[in-house]
Amino acid sequence: MAAAPKIKLDVVTPEKLVYSEQVDLIEAPAIDGLIGIWPKHAPLVTAMKIGTVRVVKEGEETQIAISNGFMEVQPDQINLVVRTAELPEEIDIERAEAARERAEEKLEKGHENVDFARAEAAYDRALARLKAAGHHDHGYDRL
Amino acid sequence: MQNMRDIQRRIGSVKNTQKITRAMKMVAAAKLKNAQDRAEDARPFFNKTVEVLRGVFTRTKEATHPLLAEREGGRHLVIVITGDRGLCGAYNHKVIDAAEEIVETEEEVSLMVLGRKARDYFRRLETDIMAEYVQLDDYPGYGFSNNLADEIIHHFEAEDVNKVSLVYTHFNSAISQSVKTMQLLPVEKFEEEAEAEAAEVEEQEQMDAETAGEEAEAKKYVDYIFEPSPAEVFANILPQYLINVIYSALLESKASEFGARMTAMDSATENANEMIDKLTLKYNRARQAEITKEITEIVGGAEALK
Numbered sequence: 001m002a003a004a005p006k007i008k009l010d011v012v013t014p015e016k017l018v019y020s021e022q023v024d025l026i027e028a029p030a031i032d033g034l035i036g037i038w039p040k041h042a043p044l045v046t047a048m049k050i051g052t053v054r055v056v057k058e059g060e061e062t063q064i065a066i067s068n069g070f071m072e073v074q075p076d077q078i079n080l081v082v083r084t085a086e087l088p089e090e091i092d093i094e095r096a097e098a099a100r101e102r103a104e105e106k107l108e109k110g111h112e113n114v115d116f117a118r119a120e121a122a123y124d125r126a127l128a129r130l131k132a133a134g135h136h137d138h139g140y141d142r143l
Numbered sequence: 144m145q146n147m148r149d150i151q152r153r154i155g156s157v158k159n160t161q162k163i164t165r166a167m168k169m170v171a172a173a174k175l176k177n178a179q180d181r182a183e184d185a186r187p188f189f190n191k192t193v194e195v196l197r198g199v200f201t202r203t204k205e206a207t208h209p210l211l212a213e214r215e216g217g218r219h220l221v222i223v224i225t226g227d228r229g230l231c232g233a234y235n236h237k238v239i240d241a242a243e244e245i246v247e248t249e250e251e252v253s254l255m256v257l258g259r260k261a262r263d264y265f266r267r268l269e270t271d272i273m274a275e276y277v278q279l280d281d282y283p284g285y286g287f288s289n290n291l292a293d294e295i296i297h298h299f300e301a302e303d304v305n306k307v308s309l310v311y312t313h314f315n316s317a318i319s320q321s322v323k324t325m326q327l328l329p330v331e332k333f334e335e336e337a338e339a340e341a342a343e344v345e346e347q348e349q350m351d352a353e354t355a356g357e358e359a360e361a362k363k364y365v366d367y368i369f370e371p372s373p374a375e376v377f378a379n380i381l382p383q384y385l386i387n388v389i390y391s392a393l394l395e396s397k398a399s400e401f402g403a404r405m406t407a408m409d410s411a412t413e414n415a416n417e418m419i420d421k422l423t424l425k426y427n428r429a430r431q432a433e434i435t436k437e438i439t440e441i442v443g444g445a446e447a448l449k
Binding site: 012015030031032035043044045068069083 | 184185187188191195198199285366367368369370371375376379387390391
């Protein structure tokens with residue numbers, strides 16, 4: 001049997017090239033919803049929102065927490081250019097948890113001098129990190 | 144022959160200067176390491192950003208967005224990135240030269256200056272300065288470029304300016320940096336396209352060139368799917384393109400500044416060494432002459448007593 005087709009995934013941030021592997025498929029949070037990319041996908045460009053990218057490589061699943069950026073897809077190549085991207089092992093769970101609590105507090109108070117959009121973005125980032133790190137004990141339906 | 148004490152004093156002053164240049168070299172070297180790492184780490188990000196976006200614009204004809212609008216004439220905004228301090232060889236001057244060249248050729252120019260050196264220079268020339276930022280961080284953050292990009296987008300969309308360029312220094316290595324000029328807005332297509340278009344003045348010919356290029360690069364022309372729509376995608380990724388490019392340019396410029404300063408201070412320290420050697424030789428000669436003179440005087444005196 002011929003080997004299953006693969007697609008190259010490059011995840012780049014200003015700090016470094018986070019991920020560069022041949023993968024089976026990915027599922028990523030585009031601005032208008034989750035989008036699944038398999039090898040030989042038609043060329044596509046889209047913007048990304050904060051969330052987690054599910055990457056399947058040789059049957060194994062990895063979650064990468066990302067924030068805003070964009071993605072270009074070619075039949076054999078995915079370029080994911082984002083502001084931040086973290087692999088599960090790089091995520092500081094305690095910090096993310098603290099960030100989530102802080103953001104939640106701000107959102108609940110929700111009035112004087114709280115920049116709502118910023119607090120919400122912080123909340124989403126924290127959730128994405130927690131989700132990527134495999135902490136599923138909160139309501140992550142949001143992402 | 145110079146007085147011995149004068150020479151000694153000069154040696155002392157050169158030594159003091161050398162202490163300063165040596166310390167500056169060390170500081171620059173330490174900062175360079177950090178800045179260089181950051182600039183080099185950001186490079187794949189920068190390259191991908193430019194590659195992907197320009198690629199998309201080159202290969203898509205339906206690209207329409209306020210930030211892609213090509214307007215004739217009008218004001219040209221030039222963003223100039225220099226350092227805040229001197230003592231770094233020709234680093235600041237090279238950037239200023241490149242920027243001045245643009246200023247001289249364009250009719251209407253405004254500047255956005257980053258770094259005290261550029262600000263002071265263009266203030267003296269009384270060039271119109273739209274915005275100035277001094278005392279930049281040694282390691283610029285992403286948020287700062289975010290603000291800059293917002294400001295640029297604001298001016299471009301308000302049609303205050305019709306073209307935006309960026310002059311910065313690209314970091315090749317600690318001893319080699321090169322000044323680069325890059326057009327930010329409207330976003331340039333890939334160079335082969337630009338050249339092909341520039342070569343053809345008449346519109347009809349231009350059309351031909353485009354079709355020829357299309358055949359030659361049939362593979363490169365791709366019908367992109369835009370999710371959810373081209374307008375929305377561009378609205379999202381164009382600002383990010385600007386931020387990314389400015390961020391990288393800032394990092395590159397900072398690394399270059401430290402590199403240039405380190406090299407300049409290194410050669411200054413070396414020159415001081417040379418100078419000290421020469422002065423020491425001079426001092427010893429003067430000392431010997433003095434001794435010889437004294438001996439002659441003593442011998443002369445003794446002779447006279449006989």
